[in-house]
Amino acid sequence: MIPVILSSLVIRPLAGDSRETDWYSVAMDTFAPLDRPAASDQSPRFQQKRDRILDAAALLINERGLKGLTFVAVAEAVGLNTTSVTYYFKRKEMLAAAAIERTVDHLAALLEGAAAQPTPRDRVAHMLKAYLMQDGNARLGQARPLTILSDMRALEDPQRARLSEAYVHRISRGAARLFGEASDPLNRARAHVMLDGLFWSRAWLAKYSVGDYERIGRKLMQLFEHGILPDGASWTIAPPPRDPLPEDGGEITPETYLRVATRLINERGYRGASVERIAGELNVSKGSFYHHLQGKDDLVLECFQRSYGRFSQAQRRAINLPGTHRDRLAAVVGDLLDIQFDATFPLVRITALQALPTELRRVVLARSDRMATRFAGMISDGIEEGSIRPLDPLIASQWLTGLINSAHDMRFWAAEQPGLTEAAALYAHPIAHGLFAPR
Incomplete structure (x- = not known):
């Protein structure tokens, strides 16, 4: 399905907002294609079924993580049998990587469109508008869903390394170039704040109607443009004194598992932080893991509870x-x-x-x-x-x-x-x- 840009989302700003960047007036072209099929895969029927499989995979990853992506679930979602799905993707890792790569391609296309705008403000406004329009259209079933990229880290190499490199070069650096020199430390921070502000919005946009996206876009642009402090104000960023974390004394304790699991979850995602990998990091057996802990889900929940x-x-x-x-x-x-x-x-x-x-x-x-x-x-x-x-x-x-x-x-x-x-x-x-x- 070709993404449709909803006319209902192209709304002029309300009267009285002239002092803010008029982000709705930034001109947009149609979205670039989400896929670049290989020359041997030019059959429209082949590509249509492949797209449906990738759509189903994206939704499953977004809802359940890479752990919940199975050929059986994908087959049920698209009305095929599992053998038909494996004709397009031989292994689950290949399907997950293709779904993530499609999203990287799409984000890169949005950044290219933003980069064509004349000023950094116009570029950010363009990117914000395009991202919200994509999200709104996807929620209404009028655009393909974008895959949440966080489970990229749960893939195994070579897919993980290839996609991570593509993300750094095409997305992170592409976003930094919206502000100037990509290697400038402040521009790299700006790029991260912009991108993660957009990516994290998917966690809370579901609380709003798509009809609220106009207002949300204006409010996010206010944050992007001005931050949270009044003009002329400043603050001092310095940590106050806090109690040190307890030392583990070199012994393997539930606290030790907690620290290792937290690091691995951050680096490899939920699926990548397997019991085998956690035990391997500590050079202990899986039996030792289950001696200290009931199971992985209990450990992950405790990681969240401790962090919160x-x-x-x-x-x-x-x-x-x-x-x-x-x-x-x-x-x-x-x-x-x-x-x-x-x-x-x-x-x-x-x-x-x-x-x-x-x-x-x-x-x-x-x-x-x-x-x-x-x-x-x-x-x-x-x-x-x-x-x-x-x-x-x-x-x-x-x-x-x-x-x-x-x-x-x-x-x-x-x-x-x-x-x-x-x-x-x-x-x-x-x-x-x-x-x-x-x-």
């Missing part, structure tokens, strides 16, 4: 500090970025939750929403006292929660900066002042 506990503690430490709500928000950001960039024991990436069983996923999502709600309260109080820019607290809190959670992906970038404190301040700069403010 640390996140909540950072918020509560900051809430009790003196100063403005802007100062308290800066303390939370500094505290959590220090944890993420240090990488000794980071917060678990929330993208792993999609592979959890449904009941466990509800528990994790409920706690994530509580943390975002606490941020919304801090932001709302800051708006009331004038230390935070007037903005939508619910959208801004989800945006900020996602950017802190994904900051672990920037740990190698952070290690290239003069120090972790400097890295945190640089990463937080576009959050505070928007994507276009000079440092």
